[in-house]
Amino acid sequence: MKKIILSLFVLALTYATNAQIETPAPSPFQKVEQKVGLTDVTLEYSRPSMKGRVIFGGLEDFDKVWRTGANARTKITFSSDVTIDGKPLKKGTYAIFTKPGKTSWDVYFYTEHKGSGAPREWDDTKVAAQIRVTAQEIPMDIETFTITFDDLTKNSAVLGIMWERTYVGVKFETPTNAMVDKSIEKVMSGPSAQDLFSASGYYLANGKDINKAQMWIDKAVKMTSENPRFWYLRQQSLIHAKAGKTKSAIAAAKESLKYATVAKNATYIKMNKASLKEWGAM
Structure with missing residues (x-):
C-alpha cells in the first residue's frame, strides 16, 4: 500500500511540475498587417491599459524615451523603401521609440529592433529616421494603448498612436507611383x-x-x-x-x-x- 501511495504522490508531483496555468496577458500582443499602395506594412506591439493610472506625465515620464507599448519592442516592417516626413527610410524592420512631451512627441525608427524596453545606451547611429509630431488632445479616454493605420491613400498612411487622451500621427509615404511605373515598363517591354x-x-x-x-x-x-x-x-x-x-x-x-x-x-x-x-x- 505504501508503494502505491508513494507512486501516486510522485505522479501527482510530476503533473504539478509539468502543468502550466494559462492566464490572460496583462498587455496583449497585437499584429496588424496593412497594404499601403503596393507596400506591405506589418506592425507588432503589446497593448497595456490605463487601469486608473495617469499615463503621460505619470506612468510614462515626459521627455524620456519610451518603448511605445509594453513587453518586446514595438516593431514595424516595410516591404519597400518609404519616406517619413520627407526623409528616406530603407525597407526593413525597425523598433519604434517615442519621447512623449506635453505638446509634441519625438518619434524614432531604430534599427536595433530586437529586445525589450528602450536601449540602455542610446545610439544615434541606429536612428534611421526621426520626426517631431504634434500631440493632439482627444475628447475621451483610450483605455488600451492603440496604434492604427489612418488616412490611407494609394501612396501614404498615418501611423496613429493613441492612449489616455492623446493622439499623435506619423505620416509615411510609399513609392507607389514609381512601383507602378516600373511594373508597367516591364510588362510593356515584353x-x-x-x-x-x-x-x-x-x-x-x-x-x-x-x-x-x-x-x-x-x-x-x-x-x-x-x-x-x-x-x-x-x-x-x-x-x-x-x-x-x-x-x-x-x-x-x-x-x-x-x-x-x-x-x-x-x-x-x-x-x-x-x-x-x-x-x-x-
Missing part, C-alpha cells in the same frame, strides 16, 4: 529572357506545343547573345531535338558545351557530350 527560358522549359517538360517552346527559347538565347548562358543553349538544343531539328540541336549543344567548358561546369559538359554522341555528332 517578357524577360528568364521568363522565356522558364516558359519554354515548362512546355518541354510537360509535352506542350514544342513549336511555341522553340520560339521562346530561340528568343531567350538571342536576347542573351552578348553574354551566352550555357544552360539556355542546353535547353535550346533539347527543344530543337524534340522538334525534329537535329542539325540546329547539334549546333546549340556544341555552343553550350563550349561555354560550359569555360565555366568548368562538369554536369553540363557531361550532358552535352552525351547528347552530341546520341545525335551522331561525336
